[in-house]
Amino acid sequence: MCGIVGAVAQREVSAILLEGLRRLEYRGYDSAGMSVISPQSGLASRKAVGKVSALASALEASPLPGTTGIAHTRWATHGQPSERNAHPHLSGDIALVHNGIIENHAALRERLEGLGYRFASETDTETIVHLIHHYYQQQRDLLGAVKHAVTDLEGAYGLAVINAEQPDRLVCARKGSPLVIGIGIGENFIASDHLALRQVTDRFAYLEEGDIAEVAPGHFRVWNADDEPVVRDVNQIDTAAESADKGQYRHFMLKEIYEQPSVIRRSLAGRLGSRKVLTEALGAKAGEILKNIENVQIVACGTSYHAGMVAKYWIEGFAGVPCRVEVASEFRYRKFKVQQNTLLVTISQSGETADTLAALRLAQTLDYAATLAICNVNQSSLVRESDLFLMTEAGPEIGVASTKAFTTQLVALILLTVAIGRYHDLDEAEEEAIVKSLHALPDLITETLSLDDDIKKMSNAFAEKHHALFLGRGVQWPVAMEGALKLKEISYIHAESYPAGELKHGPLALVDSDMPVIAVAPNDELLEKLKSNLQEVQARGGQLFVFADKAAGFEESPGLDIIAVPHVDEIIAPLIYTIPLQLLSYHVAILKGTDVDQPRNLAKSVTVE
Ligand code: HGA
Helix, strand or coil: CCEEEEEECCCCCHHHHHHHHHHHHHHCCCEEEEEEEECCCEEEEEEEECCHHHHHHHHHHCCCCCCEEEEEEECCCCCCCCCCCCCCEEECCEEEEEEEEECCHHHHHHHHHHCCCCCCCCCCHHHHHHHHHHHHHHHCCHHHHHHHHHCCCCEEEEEEEEECCCCCCEEEEEEECCCEEEECCCCEEEECCHHHHCCCCCEEEECCCCCEEEECCCCEEEECCCCCEECCCEEECCHHHCCCCCCCCCCHHHHHHHCHHHHHHHHHCCCECCCCECHHHHCCCHHHHHCCCCEEEEEECHHHHHHHHHHHHHHHHHHCCCEEEEEHHHHCCCCCCCCCCEEEEEEECCCCCHHHHHHHHHHHCCCCCEEEEEECCCCCHHHHHCCEEEECCCCCCCCCCCCHHHHHHHHHHHHHHHHHHCCCCCCHHHHHHHHHHHHHHHHHHHHHHCCHHHHHHHHHHHCCCCEEEEEECCCHHHHHHHHHHHHHHHHCCEEEEEEHHHHHHCHHHHCCCCCEEEEEECCCCCHHHHHHHHHHHHHCCCEEEEEEEHHHCCCCECCEEEEEECCCCHHHHHHHHHHHHHHHHHHHHHHHCCCCCCCCCCCCCCCCC
């Protein structure tokens, strides 16, 4: 989604801003722009549709000198991707970049047009800059004008504003969209994600909901939602935990698939004893809170929702606790009853997913016993606003299609299952067995990754296809859902997933020789049932591709391709069977020649509703 970078320095800032945008590219966007204040010529802007490299070319042809500036990558919500809709938006000497959505933009536009403002774009964002300009005319103070303007805004924003009449400062504000201040020596920066500023600093102050900040080269000041001056903690980032380069791999996605054994090892570190899960890892209050939990409600979007669906089978099957799962964009607008002593679990890679965050905030007004976030980003809004959190330790995930974030979320959810199950149906021997499976997990993933060459060969069968069907049963159904989502996201092949038992209730009508059917078949209690479902496909001339346990007794035959997967314990099977599906979608996307790391129309951290 959109990215913001800003700088107030005593040196040229355009290269810093450009590098910041490059570091945010992985989030997905459609255009980019920059405004810089030059002491000689005032405020000037460059914009480009497409990649940041196009903006870089525009800047090379026509540089933007100056020591104060803002820049943006836009993922359009209001108005198509175009140069005139790209940010920054201008009003007189004021320039502004914005992440989020202004819901009352139509009413504001009408009001501002009545005041004589002419709009240059179709965006909701442009209303903000004219509003600030309007108040600035009355008080000649940018900070005061921003404070005044945000009281008129309905919706979500992270914004940054500069004014050529006050060239040595930048004002920024957040509500519903993250912003961080990067602290330098004699220079300060702002960004929507600290990753954008790692080349200039490792010290960050995270703004909180409703905060407004004034940032100058030598200092910054923050006011909270009640307009009281506040001090926000300065955090030092651990450099070793970060990596944002592809190394030997052709794509970030492939690198991230191959990182899974090591990031899962890291996600388990300090959380597993030899026989027990160390629940203290969930926080000092965890034991006290979890012992009273009688129900679990999971809320998430996309891949994280699939992780939640897997966890439902674990939390009900191993812990013996009722568990519901719902996509956040539905949950937040539905009337429902909160059951007694329910733990609300949110799952989000970025911790800034707008719908999930809104669901958490809604839950805080209802009668939930406690909230717990499963998240990959320290200091994200979701983490800061939850009672408990469980970090996934996947490291930065750059590929838009989630891989290592998903499997580390599953690891966190197994730990949570045990932590809750202990107070319910899970006995010591069962916990010990789960801990043993988790200790074995990283090596088993490495073994599964060695199937890569076979999967690459298999992918040829998909290159000309337009549709695919993914089947699983029980806990493998959400694994099939995630497999279908991966294929859709990066190869643009239409893929659907079904619990295999549902086949004859409709989707079987689609099966013919043009419809590849992919099935995940561990050697579990549903294997024989799954085999019957697959017979139904074969009998109708369907082409089957089955990832099966070595001992599952499948034999290759015309129309039936088998890849043997290592035999694994039931609890970790969803993680193991996810790996071949990730590799399959990757290789199919390569054959299709798509943009694997930044698929069209998608964004990494979905910070708009
Ligand atoms: N609504 C603004 C910004 C969109 C955004 O934040 N995307 O992630 C626009 O459409 O320009």
